[in-house]
Amino acid sequence: MEEISCRLLVIGAGPGGYVCAIRAGQLGLDTVIVERGRLGGTCLNVGCIPSKAIIHVAEEFEVLKTAAAGKSAFGLSTAEPRVEFARTTAWKDEIVQRLNNGVGGLLRKAQVKTLHGQARFRDGKTVVVETETGSTLVRAETVVIASGSAPVELPFLPFGDEVMSSTGALALTEVPGRLAIVGAGYIGLELGTAFAKLGSKVTVVEALPRILPAYDAELTAPVARRLHELGVEVLLGAQAQSLERGALKVKSADGKARKIAADKILVTVGRRPVVDGLGLEELVLDLDRGFIRIDERCETSMRGVYAIGDVTGEPMLAHRAMAQGEMVAEIVAGHARTWDKRCIPAICFTDPEIVSAGLSPDEARAANQEIKVGVFPFSASGRAMSRANERGFVRVTARADNHLVLGIQAVGQGVSELSTAFGLAIEMGATLEDVAGTIHAHPTLGESFQEAALKALGHALHI
Amino acid sequence: MGEHVVKLPDVGEGVAEAELVEWHVKVGDIVREDDLLASVMTDKATVEIPSPVEGEIIWTGGEVGDTVAIGSELVRVKTAGGSAESKAPPKAETARAAAPESKPEPAAPQTRAPKPELPMAPRKTAPVAARRAPGERPIASPAVRLAAREAGVDLRQVAGSGPAGRITHEDLEAFLARGPDTPAAAGLTRRTDVTEVKVVGLRRRIAEKMALSKSRIPHITIVEEVDVTALEELRAALNKKAAADRPKLTVLPFLMRAIVRAVAELPALNALFDDDAGIVRQYAGVHIGIATQTPAGLVVPVVKHAEARNLWDCATEVARLAERARDGSASRDDLTGSTITITSLGPLGAIATTPVINHPEVAIVGVNRMAVRPMWDGTAFAPRKMMNLSSSFDHRVIDGWDAAVFVQRLKELLETPALLFVDA
Numbered sequence: 043m044e045e046i047s048c049r050l051l052v053i054g055a056g057p058g059g060y061v062c063a064i065r066a067g068q069l070g071l072d073t074v075i076v077e078r079g080r081l082g083g084t085c086l087n088v089g090c091i092p093s094k095a096i097i098h099v100a101e102e103f104e105v106l107k108t109a110a111a112g113k114s115a116f117g118l119s120t121a122e123p124r125v126e127f128a129r130t131t132a133w134k135d136e137i138v139q140r141l142n143n144g145v146g147g148l149l150r151k152a153q154v155k156t157l158h159g160q161a162r163f164r165d166g167k168t169v170v171v172e173t174e175t176g177s178t179l180v181r182a183e184t185v186v187i188a189s190g191s192a193p194v195e196l197p198f199l200p201f202g203d204e205v206m207s208s209t210g211a212l213a214l215t216e217v218p219g220r221l222a223i224v225g226a227g228y229i230g231l232e233l234g235t236a237f238a239k240l241g242s243k244v245t246v247v248e249a250l251p252r253i254l255p256a257y258d259a260e261l262t263a264p265v266a267r268r269l270h271e272l273g274v275e276v277l278l279g280a281q282a283q284s285l286e287r288g289a290l291k292v293k294s295a296d297g298k299a300r301k302i303a304a305d306k307i308l309v310t311v312g313r314r315p316v317v318d319g320l321g322l323e324e325l326v327l328d329l330d331r332g333f334i335r336i337d338e339r340c341e342t343s344m345r346g347v348y349a350i351g352d353v354t355g356e357p358m359l360a361h362r363a364m365a366q367g368e369m370v371a372e373i374v375a376g377h378a379r380t381w382d383k384r385c386i387p388a389i390c391f392t393d394p395e396i397v398s399a400g401l402s403p404d405e406a407r408a409a410n411q412e413i414k415v416g417v418f419p420f421s422a423s424g425r426a427m428s429r430a431n432e433r434g435f436v437r438v439t440a441r442a443d444n445h446l447v448l449g450i451q452a453v454g455q456g457v458s459e460l461s462t463a464f465g466l467a468i469e470m471g472a473t474l475e476d477v478a479g480t481i482h483a484h485p486t487l488g489e490s491f492q493e494a495a496l497k498a499l500g501h502a503l504h505i
Numbered sequence: 506m507g508e509h510v511v512k513l514p515d516v517g518e519g520v521a522e523a524e525l526v527e528w529h530v531k532v533g534d535i536v537r538e539d540d541l542l543a544s545v546m547t548d549k550a551t552v553e554i555p556s557p558v559e560g561e562i563i564w565t566g567g568e569v570g571d572t573v574a575i576g577s578e579l580v581r582v583k584t585a586g587g588s589a590e591s592k593a594p595p596k597a598e599t600a601r602a603a604a605p606e607s608k609p610e611p612a613a614p615q616t617r618a619p620k621p622e623l624p625m626a627p628r629k630t631a632p633v634a635a636r637r638a639p640g641e642r643p644i645a646s647p648a649v650r651l652a653a654r655e656a657g658v659d660l661r662q663v664a665g666s667g668p669a670g671r672i673t674h675e676d677l678e679a680f681l682a683r684g685p686d687t688p689a690a691a692g693l694t695r696r697t698d699v700t701e702v703k704v705v706g707l708r709r710r711i712a713e714k715m716a717l718s719k720s721r722i723p724h725i726t727i728v729e730e731v732d733v734t735a736l737e738e739l740r741a742a743l744n745k746k747a748a749a750d751r752p753k754l755t756v757l758p759f760l761m762r763a764i765v766r767a768v769a770e771l772p773a774l775n776a777l778f779d780d781d782a783g784i785v786r787q788y789a790g791v792h793i794g795i796a797t798q799t800p801a802g803l804v805v806p807v808v809k810h811a812e813a814r815n816l817w818d819c820a821t822e823v824a825r826l827a828e829r830a831r832d833g834s835a836s837r838d839d840l841t842g843s844t845i846t847i848t849s850l851g852p853l854g855a856i857a858t859t860p861v862i863n864h865p866e867v868a869i870v871g872v873n874r875m876a877v878r879p880m881w882d883g884t885a886f887a888p889r890k891m892m893n894l895s896s897s898f899d900h901r902v903i904d905g906w907d908a909a910v911f912v913q914r915l916k917e918l919l920e921t922p923a924l925l926f927v928d929a
Contacts (some may be wrong), residue, residue, distance in 0.1 A: 378654045444669035446644060471644035471671040 051182035056083020057190030058351030058363030065371035067152025100239035191352035222304035252352035399464035400449030412442035417499025560584035758819035794843030
C-alpha cells in the first residue's frame with residue numbers, strides 16, 4: 043500500500059473541506075484532501091448552485107408566460123414561450139462543471155494534494171483511502187472531517203424511480219407533469235416553486251401546520267400567497283403515508299385519506315450526516331443525534347480531529363462550513379481562533395425570497411430582551427414598484443435600551459443580496475443609529491433597510 | 506475712565522507669597538469698594554482681599570491654586586474716576602515700579618482662619634466604561650475580535666466605549682496598555698469613573714507640612730500604657746462639683762499640666778529645631794498645639810503659655826480655640842507659635858498611633874482610646890481604666906533614653922494625678 047504523510051488531512055471536498063484545504067495550503071501546511079465524489083460537495087454539485095440555476099430559468103420562463111398571457115403590468119408581450127429543459131439542464135451542468143474545475147484549480151494553486159476515493163479511519167492519525175488505482179495510507183498530524191450530509195429517506199417512500207431526493211430532482215431531464223413534494227422546508231419549496239413555474243402541477247405535503255417552520259409567520263405569509271397564485275397546492279398538517287400506483291397516499295389534517303396523483307415524488311424532510319464508510323467506529327467521537335459533536339474551535343472529542351460543516355449539524359449551510367473550514371486551517375497553523383461569529387445569515391430562494399440574519403423579534407423576546415422593531419414594506423419602495431414586485435418588507439429588531447441591532451429579516455424579490463448588508467451590520471455591532479446614519483443609494487431595495495431602522499427609531503421618512 | 510491695579514498686599518509679617526484659594530469676582534463683574542476680590546492663604550491663615558475702588562473687573566491674575574508673590578498684580582478694575590491713577594502696566598515687574606504713584610492705601614486685609622468651604626469641589630470625569638450586564642456578550646467588530654484573540658484578551662473583560670458598548674480598537678489598545686481588571690462578582694458592577702480633587706489651600710498646606718515632617722525628621726515613637734483610673738475619678742469629682750461657669754474637664758487639661766511638669770525637667774523636648782541653621786531653641790514658655798479636625802482639614806490651634814494656666818484655664822482655652830478653628834474664625838495668632846503638640850482622636854484614638862511631629866517641633870504626644878482592661882495587681886485581675894500614649898520624637902536631637910524618661914514622667918503624673926498639683 044502506498045503511504046504518504048501530511049500535516050493536515052481533510053476528508054470531504056465540499057465548501058467546508060475545500061476552503062479548509064485552500065487556507066491550509068496558503069498557510070504553508072502540507073495538506074491532503076480526499077473526496078469520493080466530485081469536488082465542491084453537495085452545494086456545488088447537487089445543492090445551492092444547480093438549484094439556483096434551475097430557479098433562475100423558472101423565473102425567466104414565468105416572466106415570459108405572464109407576458110404571453112397578456113398579464114404583464116407594463117406592456118410586455120410574447121407568444122407561446124417554451125422551455126427546452128434538456129438545454130436547461132445542460133446549461134446547469136456546464137456551470138457545475140466550471141465550478142468543479144475551479145475548485146480543482148484553486149486546490150492545485152494552494153499546493154493541496156487531492157485524492158479521489160473513499161476515506162476510512164484506521165485510527166485518529168491514520169486514514170486509508172481506497173482509490174481507483176489502489177489503497178493509499180495517509181498519516182496525518184491533524185484530520186478534519188468534512189463529510190457533509192445527505193437527504194433523509196423515508197422508510198415508506200424509498201428513493202427510486204418515482205421517489206426522489208433533491209439530488210434526483212436536480213438531475214431530472216424533463217419537467218414532471220405532476221410533482222408531489224413531501225416537506226415544506228426551504229429545499230422543497232424552492233424546487234417546488236421552480237417546477238411549478240416550469241409547468242408542473244405541484245402539491246406540497248407538510249406535517250406541521252405551516253410552511254417554512256424555521257421562519258416566523260410574518261415572513262412566510264408572502265411566500266404562501268405566492269404559492270397559491272402559482273397554483274401550488276399546500277397540504278398542511280398532512281402525513282405522507284405511502285406510494286400507491288402513481289399516487290402519494292396522504293392522511294390530511296382532518297384525518298381523511300387522500301391520494302395525490304404524481305409522476306414524481308420529491309422527499310425533502312431533512313438531511314442526515316454522512317459518516318458511512320468513514321470507519322468512525324475506530325475513533326472515540328462524541329455524537330449528537332448522529333452528528334459529530336464539536337467545541338467552539340470545531341475540535342471533536344478526540345484531540346487532533348476536527349469536524350466542520352453539515353456533519354456537525356445545524357445550521358447546515360455552505361457559508362457556515364466555509365467559515366469553519368477557514369478557522370480550523372488557521373487553528374492548525376497555530377493561530378489563536380475561536381468561533382465568535384454573531385450571526386450566520388440564511389436565505390430561502392423561494393418566491394419571494396426570505397433572508398434572515400440574527401434574531402427574529404420572537405426569538406429576541408424569548409431571550410428576555412426588551413426590543414424595538416421597525417418594519418418597512420416594499421410597497422413604499424420606488425425600486426420595488428419599478429420592478430413590478432412590491433411583495434414583502436424589511437424588518438429590523440434592536441435592543442430597546444441601546445439600540446444594538448439584534449436581527450434583520452426581509453422577504454421580497456431579490457432580497458437575498460441584502461444578506462450582506464444585514465450580516466455586516468450585525469457582525470460590526472451596528473446600532474439603529476448606525477444603519478439610519480448610513481447613506482443608502484437610491485433607488486434600491488436596500489434603502490428599505492435604512493428606513494426600517496428609522497422606523498424603529500420612530501422617524502421613518504417614507505412611510 | 507481710569508484703570509486701577511490691585512496688588513496682593515502684605516498679608517503678614519515675613520510672608521513673601523500666598524496661595525490663591527478662591528476668586529470672588531470674574532472679569533466683567535462690577536465691584537463696589539470693599540467688595541471681596543479674592544481669598545489667599547498664607548502660612549496658616551486665609552486672607553480676604555477687598556476692593557479698594559468701585560468699578561468693573563477687566564483682568565484677573567492667576568488661577569486658584571497659584572502661588573502669588575506679595576506685591577504682584579491681582580486684578581485690574583476699570584474705574585469711572587479720572588485718568589490720573591490709570592496706570593496699567595502689562596507686566597508685574599513694571600507694575601511694581603509704577604506702584605508708588607498708582608496704589609492708594611489698600612484696605613486693611615481681613616485675616617481669617619481657613620474657611621470650611623475650600624475650593625475642592627470634586628470634578629467628575631466621564632465614565633469610560635459603557636455598561637454591560639454581567640455575562641452579556643461583548644460587542645466588537647470581527648477585526649477587533651481577531652486582534653483580541655491574537656493578543657490573548659478575553660473581550661468580556663474589556664469595557665466598550667462605542668455605541669451600545671461596542672468595543673473599539675482604541676478600547677482594546679487601552680486595555681492592553683492598562684492590563685486586566687479584577688472581574689466583578691455576581692450582582693456587583695465595576696465602576697471606573699475617577700474623581701479628581703484639586704489639592705489646594707489648607708489641604709495643600711497640610712500635604713506640604715506632612716511631607717516636610719516625614720522627609721526631614723527621623724521619628725522615634727514610644728507607646729506606653731497609662732492607668733488613668735485615679736485621674737478619671739478625680740476628673741469626675743471635679744466635674745461634678747464644677748460651677749456652671751466652668752467648663753467640663755476632659756483628659757486634655759490634665760495632660761497639658763503633665764506636659765508642663767515633664768518639660769520643666771526635660772527642657773530639650775519643648776523646643777524648635779531650626780535644622781537649616783543647626784540650632785535647637787528651647788523655650789521657657791510651653792505653647793501647646795492641639796491638633797484639631799475641622800471640616801476643611803487638620804489645623805493646630807495653640808494654647809499659649811500653658812505653664813501659666815490652671816486646669817480650667819487650659820480647658821477654657823482649648824474649647825475656645827477648637828470652636829474658632831472649626832467655625833473658621835481662628836486668628837493667625839491662634840494658629841502659630843506652638844512648641845510641642847498634642848494629638849488626640851478621642852474615641853477613635855485606637856490602641857496605638859504613630860503621630861507625625863509638627864515641624865519644627867521635636868515632640869508630639871498622641872492620646873489613644875481609653876478602655877477598661879483587666880490588670881494584674883499582684884493577687885488578682887482588677888478592672889482598670891487604661892489609656893495609651895503614643896509619642897513621637899525627633900531622633901536627631903532627642904535620644905531614645907530622654908524620650909523614654911519623658912514618657913515615663915507623663916505616665917507617673919497621670920497615674921498619680923495628685924503629683925500634678927504638688928510642687929516638687
